[in-house]
Amino acid sequence: MDYETPQFYRVMQYAARADRDVVDMVSGSPDWDPPAGVRAGLREYADGDAGEFQYAPSRGVRPLREHIAARHGVSEDRIVVTNGAGEANHLAMTGGLEGFDGEEILLVDPVYPYYAGRANFLEAETTFVPVDAEGRLDPQAVRAAAGSETAVIVVNSPNNPTGAVYDADAMAALAAVAEDTDALLVSDEVYDRFDYSGRVASALDCGSPNVVATNAFSKSMAITGFRVGYAVFPPTDGPTGRLIERATTRHMLTNVSGSRPAQYAVQRAIETTDSSYYEGARDRLRARIETFCGALDAVGAVYTRPDGGFYVLVRFPEFPGTFENAYRLIDEAGVAGMPGAAFGSARADSLRFSLTTPRVETAAERLVDYFG
Numbered sequence: 161m162d163y164e165t166p167q168f169y170r171v172m173q174y175a176a177r178a179d180r181d182v183v184d185m186v187s188g189s190p191d192w193d194p195p196a197g198v199r200a201g202l203r204e205y206a207d208g209d210a211g212e213f214q215y216a217p218s219r220g221v222r223p224l225r226e227h228i229a230a231r232h233g234v235s236e237d238r239i240v241v242t243n244g245a246g247e248a249n250h251l252a253m254t255g256g257l258e259g260f261d262g263e264e265i266l267l268v269d270p271v272y273p274y275y276a277g278r279a280n281f282l283e284a285e286t287t288f289v290p291v292d293a294e295g296r297l298d299p300q301a302v303r304a305a306a307g308s309e310t311a312v313i314v315v316n317s318p319n320n321p322t323g324a325v326y327d328a329d330a331m332a333a334l335a336a337v338a339e340d341t342d343a344l345l346v347s348d349e350v351y352d353r354f355d356y357s358g359r360v361a362s363a364l365d366c367g368s369p370n371v372v373a374t375n376a377f378s379k380s381m382a383i384t385g386f387r388v389g390y391a392v393f394p395p396t397d398g399p400t401g402r403l404i405e406r407a408t409t410r411h412m413l414t415n416v417s418g419s420r421p422a423q424y425a426v427q428r429a430i431e432t433t434d435s436s437y438y439e440g441a442r443d444r445l446r447a448r449i450e451t452f453c454g455a456l457d458a459v460g461a462v463y464t465r466p467d468g469g470f471y472v473l474v475r476f477p478e479f480p481g482t483f484e485n486a487y488r489l490i491d492e493a494g495v496a497g498m499p500g501a502a503f504g505s506a507r508a509d510s511l512r513f514s515l516t517t518p519r520v521e522t523a524a525e526r527l528v529d530y531f532g
């Protein structure tokens with residue numbers, strides 16, 4: 161698999177060129193509104209002093225970092241505000257490769273392709289640990305795969321693409337593997353507001369010096385275009401305290417700082433948004449999961465109902481998840497999904513559908529017509 165060339169656009173462009181109406185279930189961009197505070201924050205910002213239009217502090221504007229620190233119960237000096245979870249993952253993975261012995265990054269299969277692309281880009285070795293049939297990651301399998309060469313272990317919960325949620329025990333076990341093998345656990349928690357199981361846990365709760373948690377407002381506030389994310393590094397007075405210094409330097413040399421208006425809008429949105437916004441998004445997605453999975457049941461597809469996030473990974477009878485079949489589904493059924501092959505080999509027979517479209521019902525009907 162060529163992970164260095166992102167494949168999402170390839171499928172989206174094919175769908176856009178199709179000679180018929182297509183329901184786009186490829187992209188992971190939310191189709192719902194951000195919290196009202198985002199728009200209000202942007203408006204307020206536009207009327208600010210010229211001084212506020214200049215560089216932000218490199219690690220992020222103070223009130224935003226304070227909010228993030230409070231949410232995770234950590235001190236503010238552990239946080240770098242980044243350009244999305246993508247940059248946070250980049251800082252964490254490069255920091256792990258530099259700061260720990262070994263050249264290997266351990267990933268899960270199926271994998272969010274940008275982790276694998278980044279590992280290749282950084283010229284790291286990669287080892288993939290397959291998940292079980294339900295998408296669960298067995299920490300013992302991670303332990304068995306990790307060795308003296310392992311510098312970084314990357315996990316993601318709620319998971320893209322499987323929809324699996326790792327609970328507190330799983331997270332603690334993964335952090336223990338990282339400690340025992342002298343590696344860094346990078347825990348991408350960008351979908352943590354989309355938990356339907358009640359079991360989601362942050363790796364930060366393990367209190368391990370071998371954990372960096374990454375996150376963003378991209379999905380939780382439906383603002384993927386704003387590019388506001390963050391990484392929470394280990395305590396600065398502990399054995400891995402230098403990780404944040406190196407990450408801050410790398411972030412500064414690359415970006416100087418993140419976008420100040422975007423950080424301001426997010427800060428204001430945090431101050432004015434209550435839990436009902438996140439509950440509303442979860443309710444919307446639960447209803448879509450219901451509709452979509454109902455259609456999958458009707459055609460005898462094999463899938464695991466997502467416990468979190470907004471993707472469903474599906475195996476249709478005699479219709480493997482190749483790029484060729486993804487294109488066929490666009491042309492013949494009018495539904496665009498992502499080939500499982502883009503996420504590694506463990507689910508190469510599946511297709512991944514994103515529920516971030518108001519047309520889930522139409523897609524469900526089309527799939528029933530096509531496979532029924």
Ligand SMILES: Cc1ncc(COP(=O)(O)O)c(C=O)c1O
Pocket residue numbers: 188243244245246247272316320348350375376377378379384388389
């Ligand atoms: C698992 C995972 N991590 C990170 C990202 C990227 O997040 P951001 O847009 O905040 O960079 C995505 C986007 O789809 C994702 O699925």
